[in-house]
Amino acid sequence: MSIENTQIYIELYSYKQAWVDLPSEDRQRFVSVVENAIAEIEKAGVKVIGFGLNDTNTDRRAAYDFFCVYEMPSAEFARLFEQQVEASGWYNYFEQINVSGTVKSPSEILAENSHLSQ
Template identity: 30%
Template sequence: MAHYLAELYSPKPAWLALDQNGRRQFFEAIGSGMGALSALGVEAIALGETDAATLHAPSQKFFAIWRAPDAAAIAALVSGIAASGWHDYFDTINAAGPGVDLNGHLPQLAAL
């Protein structure tokens, strides 16, 4: 069963203070780590800027949605993100778990 990670994140002052060369170096380091995650089956489904005009929009400025074949691959992704220094630059909220369809999710809600 596929597992997913949904991230919401906003830049910290450390990111805003980082010059363009520092940002480029940071992105290069992140890119170099993606090969190992891809080998585990991790894929970025969508990344972007949140739409502040959406009803109940989050306060975070950006989102990323990832898919992986299992919980171990998602754990590797979350660990890799942390090891990259991402959290030094971005306040992040992570939501992860196995994905189900609507007919599988409604019983989860009903069971509460």
């Protein structure tokens, strides 16, 4: 994957009450489907950097309990990924926000900050 097209994609999410209320066997079944989907996107060139719990001691902590970080081959792939997440029913069970963008060097981004780029 070349750096000029590399996209970092971050999901921040927390449970909705619908997830808590779902019977355990249904939650396990849903998780199995998600695990299979992750295996498929890895075959398509996505690097799963990691999943984790949002540390409660984090300074200026985002109000979400979990995170997922991916390296994606392109912005177009990221948009397809978003469509797949939506189609899976994920948002019925999880409150989520996403952050994504093209990887750039620190000096490039800091220069853009100095020029108030968006």
